[in-house]
Amino acid sequence: MSKTIRLTMAQALVRAMAAQKTEVGGRTVPLFGGVWAIFGHGNVAGMGEALYGVGETLPTYRAHNEQAMAHAAVAFAKASRRRRMMACTTSIGPGATNMVTAAAVAHVNRLPVLLLPGDVFATRQPDPVLQQIEDFGDGTVSANDCFRPVSRYFDRIGRPEQLIPAFARAMQVLTDPAECGPVTLALCQDTQTEAYDYPEAFFAERIWRPRRARPDDRELAAAVALLAGARKPLVIAGGGVLYSETEERLKVFCEAHGYPLVETQAGKSSLPDEHPLNMGAVGVTGTGAANALAQEADVILAVGTRLQDFTTGSWSLFSNPDRRIIGLNAQAFDASKHGALSVVADARAGLEELDKALGAGAVAPAVWRERASAEKARWAATAALYTEPSNADLPSDAQVIGAVQRAAEPSDVVVCAAGGLPGELHKLWRAAQPGGYHLEYGYSCMGYEIAGGLGVALACPERRVTVLVGDGSYLMMNSEIASAAMLGVSMTVVILDNRGFGCINRLQRATGGESFNNLLQHTRHETLPDIDFAAHARSLGAHAEKVASLADLEAALRGARGRPGVTAVVIDTDPLASTDAGGWWWEVAVPEVSDREQVRDARRRYEEALDRRGSLS
Numbered sequence: 001m002s003k004t005i006r007l008t009m010a011q012a013l014v015r016a017m018a019a020q021k022t023e024v025g026g027r028t029v030p031l032f033g034g035v036w037a038i039f040g041h042g043n044v045a046g047m048g049e050a051l052y053g054v055g056e057t058l059p060t061y062r063a064h065n066e067q068a069m070a071h072a073a074v075a076f077a078k079a080s081r082r083r084r085m086m087a088c089t090t091s092i093g094p095g096a097t098n099m100v101t102a103a104a105v106a107h108v109n110r111l112p113v114l115l116l117p118g119d120v121f122a123t124r125q126p127d128p129v130l131q132q133i134e135d136f137g138d139g140t141v142s143a144n145d146c147f148r149p150v151s152r153y154f155d156r157i158g159r160p161e162q163l164i165p166a167f168a169r170a171m172q173v174l175t176d177p178a179e180c181g182p183v184t185l186a187l188c189q190d191t192q193t194e195a196y197d198y199p200e201a202f203f204a205e206r207i208w209r210p211r212r213a214r215p216d217d218r219e220l221a222a223a224v225a226l227l228a229g230a231r232k233p234l235v236i237a238g239g240g241v242l243y244s245e246t247e248e249r250l251k252v253f254c255e256a257h258g259y260p261l262v263e264t265q266a267g268k269s270s271l272p273d274e275h276p277l278n279m280g281a282v283g284v285t286g287t288g289a290a291n292a293l294a295q296e297a298d299v300i301l302a303v304g305t306r307l308q309d310f311t312t313g314s315w316s317l318f319s320n321p322d323r324r325i326i327g328l329n330a331q332a333f334d335a336s337k338h339g340a341l342s343v344v345a346d347a348r349a350g351l352e353e354l355d356k357a358l359g360a361g362a363v364a365p366a367v368w369r370e371r372a373s374a375e376k377a378r379w380a381a382t383a384a385l386y387t388e389p390s391n392a393d394l395p396s397d398a399q400v401i402g403a404v405q406r407a408a409e410p411s412d413v414v415v416c417a418a419g420g421l422p423g424e425l426h427k428l429w430r431a432a433q434p435g436g437y438h439l440e441y442g443y444s445c446m447g448y449e450i451a452g453g454l455g456v457a458l459a460c461p462e463r464r465v466t467v468l469v470g471d472g473s474y475l476m477m478n479s480e481i482a483s484a485a486m487l488g489v490s491m492t493v494v495i496l497d498n499r500g501f502g503c504i505n506r507l508q509r510a511t512g513g514e515s516f517n518n519l520l521q522h523t524r525h526e527t528l529p530d531i532d533f534a535a536h537a538r539s540l541g542a543h544a545e546k547v548a549s550l551a552d553l554e555a556a557l558r559g560a561r562g563r564p565g566v567t568a569v570v571i572d573t574d575p576l577a578s579t580d581a582g583g584w585w586w587e588v589a590v591p592e593v594s595d596r597e598q599v600r601d602a603r604r605r606y607e608e609a610l611d612r613r614g615s616l617s
Contacts, residue, residue, distance in 0.1 A: 002199050002200065002201065003199070003200045004197035004198060004199055004200065005197070005198050005199075005200055005203070006195050006196070006197050006198075007195060007196070007198055008046065008049075008050065008160070008192065008193050008194060008195050008196075009046070009157065009160035009163050009187070009191050009192055009193075009194055009195075009196065010046040010047045010049070010050035010187070010192040010193065011049075011050040011053065012160070012163055012196070012198045012202065012203075013047075013050065013116075013163055013167065013185075013187075014035070014047075014050045014051055014053070014054045014058055015054060015203050016163075016167055016202055016203055017032050017035075017058055017087065017114075018030065018032070018054050018057040018058040019203050019204060019205050019206065020032060020171065020205075020206055020208065021205055021206065021207045021208070022083050022084060022207060022208050022209070023207060023209060024080075024083055024084065028207060029084070030057070030058070030084075031084060031085065031175075031208055032058060032084070032085060032086060032087055032114070033076055033080070033084050033085065033086050033458065033459070034058065034059040034060065034061050034086055034087075034458075035051060035058060035059070035060050035061070035086065035087045035088070035089060035116075036060075036061050036063050036069035036070070036072065036073055036086060036087070036088045036089070037051060037060050037061070037062065037063075037069075037088070037089045037090075038062070038063055038064075038065075038066055038069065038089075038090055038091070038095055039089075039091065040090065040091020040092070040093075040095050040118070041091055041092075041118075041130060041131075041189070042090075042091035042092035042093070042095070042096075042117075042118025042119070042131070042189045043089050043090060043091050043092075043116075043117075043118040043187070043189065043192065044091070045189075045192070045193060046118075046187070046189060046191075046192025046193045047089045047116065047118070047187065047192055050192075051089075061483070061487065062483070062486065063479075063480065063483050064479035064480060064482055064483055065098065065451075065477060065479045065480070066088070066090050066094075066095050066096075066098035066099050067098045067099060067101050067102050067447065067451075067477065068447070068450075068451035068477050068479055068480045068483075069088055069451070069480070069483075070088045070099045070102030070103065070105075070106075070113060070115065071102050071105065071440075071445070071447070071448045071451035071452055071455065071477075071480075072086075072451045072452065072454045072455035072458070072480060072483075073085070073086035073087070073088050073102075073113045073455060074102060074105050074106045074109070074111050074113050074440075074448075074452070074455065075415070075438065075440075075448075075451070075452035075453070075454070075455030075456050075459070076455035076456070076458055076459045077106075077111045077112050077113060077455075077459075078109065078111050078438065078440075078455075078456075079413070079435060079438060079455065079456040079459035079460050080459045081242060081243050081244075081245055081435070082111065082112055082177075082180060082210075082243045083210070084459070085112040085113060085114065085174060086113065086114075086455075087113070087114035087115070087116055088102075088113065088114070088115050088116065089116040089117070089118070089187075090116075090117045090118060091117075091118045091131070092117065092118040092119055092120060092129075092131050092132065092142070092143065092144075092189065093130070093131025093132070093133075093143060094131065095117070095118070096117035096118065096119075096143055096144055096146075096147075096186075097143050097146055099115055099117065099147075100146050100147060100150060101445065102445075103115060103147055103150040103151060103182045103184065104150040104443055104445075105440060105442070105443045105445050105448065106150075106181060106182040107150045107151070107152065107181050107182055108442035108443040109239070109266065109440065109442040109443065110180050110181055110239070110240075110243070110306075110331075111180070111181065111182075112173075112174040112175070112180050112181065112182070112183070113182045113183075114170065114174060114182075114183050114185070115147065115151070115182060115183065115184045115185070116184075116185055116187055117144050117147070117184070117186055117187070118186075118187055118188075118189050118192070119142050119144050119156060119157075119186040119187055119188045119189065120132050120142050120188060120189070121188060121189060121190045122158035122159065122188035122190055122191045123190055124139070129189075131143075142156075142186065144156065144184065144186040147182075147184040147186070148184075150182065151181070151182050151183060151184040152173045152179055152180070152181030152182060152183060153169055153170055153173040153179075153183045153184070154183075154184045154186070155169070155170070155184070155185050155186070156185075156186040156188065157185055157186065157187050157188060157191055158188050158191055159191060159194075160191055160194045160195065160196035161196050163196075163198075164198070164199075164202055166185055167185075167202075170183040170185060171206075171208070175208045175210075176211065177210060177211055177212075177213070177243070177244065177330040177331075177346060178213075178330045178331040178332070179331075210244065210346075211346070212244075212346035212348060212349045213330065213344070213345050213346050213349065214345055214346075214349050214350075214353065215328075215343045215344065215345035215349070215350050215353050216343075216344065216345075219341070219342060219343045219344065220343060220350075220353055220354070220357060221357070222341055223301075223326045223328075223341060223343050223354060224354060224357045224358055226299050226324055226326060226341065227257075227299055227301065227326070227354070227358060227362065228358060228362050229299075230298055230299035230364070231298055231365055231368065232293070232296050232297050232298045232299070232320070232364075232365075232368050233257070233259050233260075233297065233298070233299045233300075233301065233364050233368070234259065234260055234261075234262065234293055234294060234297035234299070234300050234301070235250070235253075235254060235259045235260070235261045235262070235300075235301045235303060236261075236262055236263075236264065236267070236282060236300060236301070236302040236303060236305050236307075236311070237250060237261055237262070237263045237264065237267035237268075237270035237271070237303055237304070237305075238264045238266055238267040238302065238303060238304040238305025238306065238311075239264065239266025239267055239304055239305065240267075240303060240304015240305065240329060240330065240347050241267050241270045241303055241304045241347055242266070242267065242269070242270060242304075242434060242435065243304065243347075244304065244330070244346055244347040244348050245348070246270075246303075246304070246346075246347040246348040246351065247269075247270045247271065247434045249347075249348045249351050249352060250270055250271065250303065250347075250351060251271055251275070252355070253351045253354070253355050254271070254277045255277065256355060256360070256363075257355075257358060257362055257363055257364060258277075258363045258364040258368075258369045259277065259301070259364055260277050260279050260293055260364075260368075260369070260372040261275075261277050261278050261279065262279045262280065262281070262282035262286070262290040262293070262294060263278070263280060263281055263282065263290075264281075264282065264283070264305050264308075264310075264311050265281075265285070265310070265422065265426055265439045265441035265442075266305070266439070266441070266442065267303075267304065267305060268281060268426065268429075268431055268437040268439070269431035269432075269433065269434050269435060269436045269437040270434065272431065272432050272433070273429075273430035273431050273432065274430070274432075276373060276376065277372065278376075279293055279372060279375065279376055279379075280376075280379065280427070281426040281427050281582075282294055282311060282317075283310045283311040283312060283313050283317060283584055284309070284310040284313055284314075284423070284583060284584050284585070284586040285310060285422065285423035285424075285426040285427055285582075285583060286317075286426070286427065286582055286583060286584055287379045287383070287427050287582045288375065288378065288379045288382060288581055288582045289372070289375035289376045289378065289379035291313075291317060291582065291583075291584050292375050293371070293372060293375060294317050294318055295317065295318070295319050295320070296320055297318060297320060297323060298320050298322055298323050298324070299323070299324050299325075299326065300318060300323060300324070300325045300326065301326045301328060301354075302325055302326065302327050302328065302329075302340065303328045303329075303347050303350075303351070304328070304329060304330075304347045305329075305334070306329075306334045306337070306442075307325075307327075307334070307337050307338060307340075308442070309586065309587065310441070310586065312338075313584035313585055313586065314585065314586055314587035314613070315338065315613060316584070316585050316587075316609065316612065316613040317584050324341065325338060325339070325340040325341065326340060326341050326343060327340035327341065327342050327343065328343045328345060328347060328350045328351070328354075329342070329343075329344065329345075329347075330344070330345065330346055330347070331344075332344045379581075379582070382581045382582075383427065383428055383579075383581070383582075386398040386399070386402075386428065386579045386581065387399060387401060387402025387405065387428055388402060389402075389403075389550045389551075392574065392577070393574075394572055394573055394574040394577075395550055395571070395573055395574065396573065396574050396577035396578065396579075397420055397421055397424045397496060397573060397577070397578070398424050398428055398577075398578075398579050399550055400468075400494065400496055400550070400553065400571060400573060401421075401424055401425060401428050401429060401468070402428070402550075403550045403551075403553045403554045403557070404466060404468065404494060404553075404557060405428075405429065405430060406554055407553075407554045407557035407558050407561075408464075408466065408557075409464065409561075410432035410433055410436070411432075411433055411436070411462075411463050411464070412436060412463060412464045412465070412466060413435060413436050413437075413438050413456055413460060413463050413464070413465045413466070414429060414436065414437060414438065414466050414467075414468060415438045415439075415449060415452050415453040415456055415465060415466070415467045415468070416438075416439050416440075416449055416467070416468045416469070417439065417440040417441070417444065417445055417446065417447075417448035417449045417452065417469075417473065418440075418441075418444040418445055418446040418448070418473060418503075419446065419470045419472065419473060419501070419502070419503040419504075420470070420502055420503035420506070420578060421468050421469075421470060421496070421503075422439050422441050422444070423503075423578075423579075423583070424578070424579055425437070425439065425468070426439070426441075427579060427581075427582050427583070428579065435460070435463075436463075438452065438456055440452060446472065446473040446476050446477075447473055447476040447477030448473075448477075449467050449468070449469040449473055449474075449477075449493075450467055450469060450474070450477065450478055450480050450481060450484075450493060451477060451480040452467070453465050453466075453467035453484075453491050453493065454480050454483060454484045454487075454489060454491070456491075457484070457489045457490065457491045458487075458489065464490075464491070464492070464561060465490075465491040465492070466491070466492045466493075466494060466557070467491060467492065467493045467494065468494050468496065469493060469494070469495055469496070470495075470496050470497075470498065470501075470502070470503075471495060471496065471497040471498065471499065471500070471531070471533065472500065472501045472502075474495050474533065475531075478536070478537070478540065479540070481493065481537055481540040481541060481542050481566055481568070482540040482541050484541075484565075484566050485540065485541025485542060485565060485566050486541070488564070488565065489565075489566070490563070490564050490565055490566070491566055491567075492557060492560045492561075492566075492567045492568075492569065493537065493542070493566065493567070493568045493569070494553070494557075494568075494569050494571070495533050495537070495568060495569070495570045495571070496571060496573045497531075497533060497570060497571065497572050497573065498519075498572075498573045498574065498575035499519060499520045499521070499528075499575065500518050500519030500520045500521070500522075500523075500575060501518040501519070502518070502519065502573075502575035502576070504518050505518035505519050505522075505575060505576075506575075506576065506578060507588065510602070511588055511590050511599075511602050511606075512590060512594070512596065512598040512599035512600070512601060512602030512603070513598075513599065514596075514598075519575055532546075533546070533568070533570045534546045534568065534570045537566075537568035537570075538568075541565070541566065542565070542566040542567060542568040543560075543563060543565060543566070543567045543568070544567070544568040544569070544570070545568075545569060545570070546569075546570040546571070547569060547570070547571050548571075550571075553569060553571050556569045557569065585609055587606075587609070587610075588606075589606070590602045590603045590605075590606040591603065
């Protein structure tokens, strides 16, 4: 008869979590890097007591905002290449639903995070309890049902023994290269405290190693035939390259066959920016070099990317009428998008098989490689013009990026998310090492930046983290400066103050609209706020200062490098300036009817772009 241990459901859960391990750099380490917790009546008695009991093996971190702590957990997983992850526990009600946005971030970006919101009483005896959502037609619904569409796996634990199969399924999803994403286990608050005789085997140590699926022989042969006949081949590096730790294999593959490479937001830093075959960012926020080649490419090998609209220029960029796409991806859903020839496999295993089958004789034509080299040189000269200081009254985002780059070291990690900065960074940041570029642009979530920087710093304490954040995102979510200060985490936050939502103001104008409700000066107001961001960051525990020039910014960044804790540096920027070079069309629908000529003109341009895309599809 198997031995059992009598524990509450919450105690069993955290003990099982502590038993999960992985291998990183040849060392066995805990799979879960810790648990973020904000306690309330729905989890403090059950999960709170359980976490207290395992503090030596599964640390608990105190946060200030539930969405932010889940962002930090997502960033930790991304920076850890999905080899490690974190969990988040909240009370029921607003504590739980605050995490839904972060769950969507993880879902879109295929990143693992274990969400453990408290739930209503399984017995329903005291219903309706504080913060309970009551559905008039369905007694099984709670606020946590909001997590269903943004979870790869969802379960509600209403009996303590249900934890055993639910946790097994959760771990399968969290560690599977194809299914990977957020898992939600909604924990009924009474069930958390109920005891059960759990089998000892449930707490046995397990080491999770990434599955590296090999490609199907027929899919491989078809892909090899396409690549062998390509005159203008192009490789797209997506986030899957970094998640599968495939950057070195990708480098060898591209060098062996002379294939130019372009990078998505998630895939940027797969190759060093200086590598001669790396054309840089592709798509709407792409470099001139990458997009020039993408227009002409006849065979596109898309590795570990879901081919979202910013990568494809809303499917107007890859305009060679004879072009074929090969989708190399662990997830069949992504591998077969837009009629691609799918090669369902781990990125590293797939590239190894492709390389072997192609052989040494399959090399891109010299004229194509020469074209790539010329385009790269042309773009490098163009990009430098945008990142250097000028005599303008206020610097552009690009010039701030240039200053941050000049003060950076190769091992640094730059973190950003939404707004205009990701577009400029994608084009202009020169990533030197894998993982040095950490952008959340799958869900483009404002407010991710500072919390994400905290997660990266926890995952990579040996690397200096610099967060770039606009004033709009900063005002949405800044509380984790305090969490980082409490935890003794060192990172730098550069706050670019353009007094509003500058990126969307530019988009509004580009689609024929008047500046309205984006920049502070164009909003309904009694008086314009003059926000002292440095004082605010200082009040949260950061060393903070406001600088008046790009030279002062560089000096402040260099000074921050040797300073422990959080450093915040504020600089005023131009809300209208952006990099004109590079880039591509992005489909944003324009009203068909308007009294304003600017909107009618924008609509005509929109329809012309749709016609051009239609003729090339």
